[in-house]
Amino acid sequence: MTLRHAPGPDSPRDALGRSVDVVDRLDGLDSITLRGIFARGIHGVLESEHHAPQDFSVDLTLWFDSRRAASSDDVAHTVDYSVVAEKIVAVIEGKSASLIERLATHIALSVLEDSRIAAVQVTLHKPHACMDVQFEDVAIRILRTRADFAAHLADYPANLTLRPEQARPAVLALGANLGNPLGTLREVVAALQSAPEFERVEVSPLARTRPVLQPGAAPQPDYYNAVVQVWSRLSAVELLNLAHHLEDTHGRERPYRWAARTLDVDVIDVEGVTSDDSRLALPHPRASARAFVLVPWSRLDPHATLEGRSVSQLAAWAQDANGIVNLWTDWLVTDPETKPEQNAPNLPSAPNLPDAPEGSPLGEPEDRDRDGFGLPSWQAALPGADARPRVVDNDTEIDIIRQDSTPSAANSLSFAQPTVPAPQWKRVGKRRH
Template identity: 45%
Template sequence: MSDTATPAPGEPVPRDWTHPAQGPAPTKTLGDRPSRPAVVVLALGANLGEADQTMDAAVAALTVMPGFTDVQASPRALTKPVGGPPGQPDYRNQVVTARTTRSPWEVLGIAHLLEQEHHRRRTVRWGARTLDVDIVAYGDLTSDHPDLTLPHPRAAERAFVLLPWLWLDPDAALAGVPVAELAARAEGADTVRRMPPERVHLDGGPARPKPSLPDGGRLSPGASPASRGTSRQEETAPGERIDSTWRDRT
């Protein structure tokens, strides 16, 4: 998925953007559902509004999306804008993998709906956005259709996609080439910063301080924090209830 390709970066898009995944798929390949769940790789980016909250919400929506299982989110990256008009804020970027029984065209529709849910507006090519959701790869499928080119035609050179993907899956490959190899030669890789995990409450509320134990009691070791956005167990004293509504946001 990409913005309209006609204008140069920074120039106004000459028409209102419409939803290319509406209606029937343009090819049988894009419209067919897989015979078994396919691994889909999505790239998320945002640099307007509450970007972290927006991306949290998008990942959460994918975890409960019908036809999606085994949703895994990478650590988040902070990156400088690539192309587009000058003066944009830095981006948050993240890669999400999942298994899906949806067709590629249906996944594209879901990506667009997530963008629309968070008020994505396409007025300038490669301009700032509240949320961008690109399909990087759908299994081993290839497509040269202009509305959905697979694999994504620029993913192999985008450090802000390759590095988060590598953080999530060190053995990942794109079109048969190890992502580690692509990331090593990607331009601007040294400017992609891995953001530290941020501990958030699953109801969206602010982080609360850990409860202190009376008489200087020590907390017993708990489970290690999950590295991919799953729930973590709190360190607890014997008999203390585990609060499973916390997780580390990466």
């Protein structure tokens, strides 16, 4: 079958005014084809299709530039087709769709989360469709491009784009294990503190945690994690865009699942906002089980709740709590590596959890090159709709956001009124670690 998109009013045109075919725009790119990816899921219009999974299979071709990978022979520089296959299976086994058109589109958009992929063709087979005639197969074939993905990202539900009338709290989780994690996290805190959009910023103790890895995965350095609570009138999507911007300026890449990273900035919860959108699920569906989020958060605010449950209790119950190695309360002004570490204690159930320790106001970040940052106001530096997208959410990487009531000054690390001049940010290129 020859791939053709019906030309639209905004389609590119040649010198004679003729529409340029999508495939013509893929000239010079390479392609990878996967065939017969099998999974079972519950999808269909009929009531009889809603009670048990049925078979689906997918053939897929994706277009990208493979020259860098060919030169380096490094999997990090190419599209990992094992990750692509896992995404396809996750979509089929995930949320139900009535129509195969919708299911195929979900698969295509999931694959296009990798910004290196220029276009993808998905052929979705439903060999056991419910029909009263004998047949061999039912299949749909679609082609989606980066433009389709950009349009998808721009089409958020109204509650995610609405700005509140008054400042509300949200919780961001920070994490890093490549480059200079401590310096990176300090820079991010300083950026949030100096951004005029935030009325108040509070920071948790810093946790050093063991990485969560797939079975058999190569070892990684320990992570440094913290939780930041911010008050603003920004929409949930604006907070997400901020997280992406900070990650991009620090050279964040996603070469494969559970990869080490220079920076994670994730949204776990935004007060008053719920969402099951795959790009921004609120509250985050896995935050309640992640000790590297819950433990710092419970130290920042012992009375915080997540979906009606005590964060302190959730921290005590988290199965990966033994992965919290150390906690430092004054990490913004003191280098943790130059002082004795505070071993992470066992966490009793709330309300017996001790009050969060007092902290010091944020001092001047360590004197180091800031050439990866670019704000005066982060919003002015945000990429446009056609900028490089990223994976927003998957089953292996926690994206973080949260809400809270105003804690007292006695038991929080409050940076609403900084005691040092705000850094002078400049717009420059990314820093690569």
